[in-house]
Amino acid sequence: xxxxxxxxxxxxxxxxxxxxxxxxxxxxxxxxxxxxxxxxxxxxxxxxxxxxxxxxxxxxxxxxxxxxxxxxxxxxxxxxxxxxxxxxxxxxxxxxxxxxxxxxxxxxxxxxxxxxxxxxxxxxxxxxxxxxxxxxxxxxxxxxxxxxxxxxxxxxxxxxxxxxxxxxxxxxxxxxxxxxxxxxxxxxxxxxxxxxxxxxxxxxxxxxxxxxxxxxxxxxxxxxxxxxxxxxxxxxxxxxxxxxxxxxxxxxxxxxxxxxxxxxxxxxxxxxxxxxxxxxxxxxxxxxxxxxxxxxxxxxxxxxxxxxxxxxxxxxxxxxxxxxxxxxxxxxxxxxxxxxxxxxxxxxxxxxxxxxxxxxxxxxxxxxxxxxxxxxxxxxxxxxxxxxxxxxxxxxxxxxxxxxxxxxxxxxxxxxxxxxxxxxxxxxxxx
Amino acid sequence: xxxxxxxxxxxxxxxxxxxxxxxxxxxxxxxxxxxxxxxxxxxxxxxxxxxxxxxxxxxxxxxxxxxxxxxxxxxxxxxxxxxxxxxxxxxxxxxxxxxxxxxxxxxxxxxxxxxxxxxxxxxxxxxxxxxxxxxxxxxxxxxxxxxxxxxxxxxxxxxxxxxxxxxxxxxxxxxxxxxxxxxxxxxxxxxxxxxxxxxxxxxxxxxxxxxxxxxxxxxxxxxxxxxxxxxxxxxxxxxxxxxxxxxxxxxxxxxxxxxxxxxxxxxxxxxxxxxxxxxxxxxxxxxxxxxxxxxxxxxxxxxxxxxxxxxxxxxxxxxxxxxxxxxxxxxxxxxxxxxxxxxxxxxxxxxxxxxxxxxxxxxxxxxxxxxxxxxxxxxxxxxxxxxxxxxxxxxxxxxxxxxxxxxxxxxxxxxxxxxxxxxxxxxxxxx
Numbered sequence: 001x002x003x004x005x006x007x008x009x010x011x012x013x014x015x016x017x018x019x020x021x022x023x024x025x026x027x028x029x030x031x032x033x034x035x036x037x038x039x040x041x042x043x044x045x046x047x048x049x050x051x052x053x054x055x056x057x058x059x060x061x062x063x064x065x066x067x068x069x070x071x072x073x074x075x076x077x078x079x080x081x082x083x084x085x086x087x088x089x090x091x092x093x094x095x096x097x098x099x100x101x102x103x104x105x106x107x108x109x110x111x112x113x114x115x116x117x118x119x120x121x122x123x124x125x126x127x128x129x130x131x132x133x134x135x136x137x138x139x140x141x142x143x144x145x146x147x148x149x150x151x152x153x154x155x156x157x158x159x160x161x162x163x164x165x166x167x168x169x170x171x172x173x174x175x176x177x178x179x180x181x182x183x184x185x186x187x188x189x190x191x192x193x194x195x196x197x198x199x200x201x202x203x204x205x206x207x208x209x210x211x212x213x214x215x216x217x218x219x220x221x222x223x224x225x226x227x228x229x230x231x232x233x234x235x236x237x238x239x240x241x242x243x244x245x246x247x248x249x250x251x252x253x254x255x256x257x258x259x260x261x262x263x264x265x266x267x268x269x270x271x272x273x274x275x276x277x278x279x280x281x282x283x284x285x286x287x288x289x290x291x292x293x294x295x296x297x298x299x300x301x302x303x304x305x306x307x308x309x310x311x312x313x314x315x316x317x318x319x320x321x322x323x324x325x326x327x328x329x330x331x332x333x334x335x336x337x338x339x340x341x342x343x344x345x346x347x348x349x350x351x352x353x354x355x356x357x358x359x360x361x362x363x364x365x366x367x368x369x370x371x372x373x374x375x376x377x378x379x380x381x382x383x384x385x386x387x388x389x390x391x392x393x394x395x396x397x398x399x400x401x402x403x404x405x406x407x408x409x410x411x412x413x414x415x416x417x418x419x420x421x422x423x424x425x426x427x428x429x430x431x
Numbered sequence: 432x433x434x435x436x437x438x439x440x441x442x443x444x445x446x447x448x449x450x451x452x453x454x455x456x457x458x459x460x461x462x463x464x465x466x467x468x469x470x471x472x473x474x475x476x477x478x479x480x481x482x483x484x485x486x487x488x489x490x491x492x493x494x495x496x497x498x499x500x501x502x503x504x505x506x507x508x509x510x511x512x513x514x515x516x517x518x519x520x521x522x523x524x525x526x527x528x529x530x531x532x533x534x535x536x537x538x539x540x541x542x543x544x545x546x547x548x549x550x551x552x553x554x555x556x557x558x559x560x561x562x563x564x565x566x567x568x569x570x571x572x573x574x575x576x577x578x579x580x581x582x583x584x585x586x587x588x589x590x591x592x593x594x595x596x597x598x599x600x601x602x603x604x605x606x607x608x609x610x611x612x613x614x615x616x617x618x619x620x621x622x623x624x625x626x627x628x629x630x631x632x633x634x635x636x637x638x639x640x641x642x643x644x645x646x647x648x649x650x651x652x653x654x655x656x657x658x659x660x661x662x663x664x665x666x667x668x669x670x671x672x673x674x675x676x677x678x679x680x681x682x683x684x685x686x687x688x689x690x691x692x693x694x695x696x697x698x699x700x701x702x703x704x705x706x707x708x709x710x711x712x713x714x715x716x717x718x719x720x721x722x723x724x725x726x727x728x729x730x731x732x733x734x735x736x737x738x739x740x741x742x743x744x745x746x747x748x749x750x751x752x753x754x755x756x757x758x759x760x761x762x763x764x765x766x767x768x769x770x771x772x773x774x775x776x777x778x779x780x781x782x783x784x785x786x787x788x789x790x791x792x793x794x795x796x797x798x799x800x801x802x803x804x805x806x807x808x809x810x811x812x813x814x815x816x817x818x819x820x821x822x823x824x825x826x827x828x829x830x831x832x833x834x835x836x837x838x839x840x841x842x843x844x845x846x847x848x849x850x851x852x853x854x855x856x857x858x859x860x861x862x
Binding site (some may be wrong): 037042077078080082084085088089091095096097098101105106110111113114116117119129130131132133134146166202203217221223224225229244246247250253254256257266272284287288289290294306321332335338339340341342343344345346347348349350351352353355356357358359360361362368369370371373374375376378380383384385386387388389390391392393394395399400401403405406407409410411412413414415416417418419421422425431 | 465480490508509511512513515516518519522523526527529530531534535540543544545547549550559561562563564565595597602621633634650652654655656675677678681682684685687688689715718719720721725753763764766769770771773774775776777778779780781782783785786787788789790791792793797799800801802805806807809811814815816817818819820821823824826828830832833834836837839840841843844845846847848849852853857862
């Protein structure tokens with residue numbers, strides 16, 4: 001974690017570089033598997049599950065028995081914790097519901113919007129050593145609040161052909177309607193086209209490795225909406241001398257343990273703060289099991305001394321971090337200056353892991369600078385907003401001339417005629 | 432316009448097919464121009480403008496003098512009409528502003544969202560015979576309300592090296608900050624990478640031909656957000672015997688004149704309605720200048736008789752039309768059943784052209800069935816929603832154990848440690 005003291009703003013571009021993995025071009029692999037799954041359905045899915053997951057599965061659906069077993073296998077402590085987190089996530093996402101307000105833009109012209117759930121959505125949960133049940137909560141809970149009718153979850157089976165109990169428990173708690181033991185490119189392909197077993201979805205959510213990421217991009221080209229473009233996770237902390245160096249170190253480390261390509265950026269208004277945090281990092285990381293990953297991630301990471309907190313915020317807006325912690329005095333009065341960030345954590349007690357798990361905010365957030373042009377997942381991600389308009393006879397009489405003039409100027413006479421024919425019948429007293 | 436009487440629901444898939452143009456694979460062309468513009472900036476843009484628009488341009492920026500001239504060249508009638516439409520669009524999109532509501536999910540844990548404008552956005556306005564100034568209103572007005580700092584407009588120059596006056600007038604009325612005489616793939620490339628003259632944008636909006644569509648797709652792969660995937664325009668009308676056949680015909684024709692690939696679908700609960708509308712179409716179309724386009728579009732179009740209005744709505748939800756007109760009795764009580772549509776027009780006086788120009792709703796809408804998973808453009812399209820959280824010492828004490836248990840179960844010990852270290856210092860009375 002190299003330190004930069006008052007870098008010239010011209011260097012901000014370089015200092016904002018994320019580690020870009022030398023991605024293999026997977027487009028041919030993805031295309032091949034998609035085409036096979038589109039043509040051969042379950043049979044193809046089965047074949048790739050055998051190849052990539054090393055397990056033969058005849059029925060991809062998770063059975064009722066497996067669901068019941070999962071409930072007994074998860075400890076009471078973890079069940080209670082998941083329920084507590086689910087309650088908070090539900091409360092925050094429910095508060096995002098909007099009430100349609102009807103606007104009368106011209107006398108007799110009423111316009112409004114209403115939300116409708118996306119009928120069928122897909123959630124991808126990666127496999128691996130640690131079961132990411134928290135992501136199930138973050139995606140299925142808002143889908144359920146939105147009213148999505150079909151919430152389809154795919155996750156790769158382990159060598160025994162099973163999905164982790166905590167994932168299954170979280171899924172049944174949050175209204176997931178079907179769960180399939182399918183992972184990787186073949187899962188995204190199955191959700192894109194549908195198979196004999198797996199329904200076709202309209203939108204895909206969830207994290208994944210480079211194969212899943214490439215598959216989601218390809219699915220998007222096939223007309224399936226996706227949550228957002230993917231990238232490695234990241235955290236930027238702005239700290240002044242009111243921060244607690246141990247807390248800041250613990251937050252940087254919690255981000256760094258995500259993966260070798262994670263990035264953490266510490267921006268402070270004095271070198272002393274950075275030195276204290278670096279010492280605390282050294283002490284804390286020694287006790288952490290994922291120290292090898294952490295040390296790799298710290299190699300991509302940077303500490304910056306800038307002249308003022310205002311300049312630090314400017315840099316943060318330029319960087320556009322996924323997670324931003326403000327460990328500074330009077331943080332709440334600085335919020336108006338935050339332009340680009342996925343999720344912001346205010347003050348010494350708002351650690352990133354609270355938002356990752358249980359405070360109620362979503363943890364599916366824009367990475368890689370996408371906080372400049374994308375929002376994190378929210379209730380909005382699971383609905384479409386339809387506009388409605390009701391125009392009365394008075395309304396079309398008030399607005400008609402305007403439409404006629406504009407349509408004529410765009411040389412769209414049939415557009416004009418649709419108004420003229422109505423005005424004429426009204427004038428003739430036919431209505 | 433072929434008529435289908437009570438088609439089997441199994442045929443709904445075929446009846447929902449849009450005309451897919453045999454798209455040339457433009458990916459190599461797009462890649463080549465993007466790479467040239469990225470490397471050679473304005474010089475490359477100039478080269479392609481010469482090749483594709485047949486005009487040599489030394490300064491792409493529209494000058495102040497050109498802007499002033501535009502104002503004098505647009506007729507007073509058109510200026511008034513544009514102002515009236517702008518007022519309505521502004522009013523409706525302003526009503527979409529949200530107020531941040533802070534939620535206390537657990538005692539001492541506060542979560543909320545705030546909107547921030549996307550700083551720099553690009554608007555593409557196609558050239559051609561008719562100046563699409565209405566699209567300027569639909570994109571620049573919400574961008575201005577959102578607070579986008581840089582609203583960049585590109586539109587191809589005509590043979591004289593000029594942009595139509597009505598476009599320039601609409602742009603200055605709606606706070607567009609820079610206008611460049613650049614069209615096609617080179618415009619999208621310039622907005623994607625930035626050049627000496629054109630700023631790089633974070634999000635791209637606006638319609639275009641297949642070249643622009645392919646370029647926007649490629650820009651999206653480069654990390655630029657886009658408004659929505661493109662497709663030909665379409666209208667579905669549901670009519671019962673309370674409809675006015677002349678009005679329905681005029682609406683179908685107004686949609687059909689957009690382009691040869693446009694599609695109109697009429698769904699009624701009796702054959703008599705369809706016959707009446709077809710007669711009215713015959714009478715009206717003869718007087719329309721774009722009759723050749725209309726007749727081509729009608730070849731891709733269909734009339735369906737279904738058993739009931741409820742079934743017609745089911746078909747409409749299946750088709751997911753960009754525009755939906757409900758020319759039926761008691762339409763307002765049917766709205767809850769509308770699941771998939773871009774914009775809905777209620778009753779005999781709500782013609783589509785009202786929404787295209789002046790009622791206040793946006794006319795940039797999801798086509799090609801994308802109403803199942805995408806919303807039309809709205810104020811939301813120009814902002815990111817950032818989540819904020821403030822956790823107090825009490826808050827982390829209330830929530831800490833839950834986070835610790837979940838982090839441990841996901842084998843993320845550093846996540847757990849970020850909480851433990853805080854709880855420990857609080858317990859030790861250090862805070």
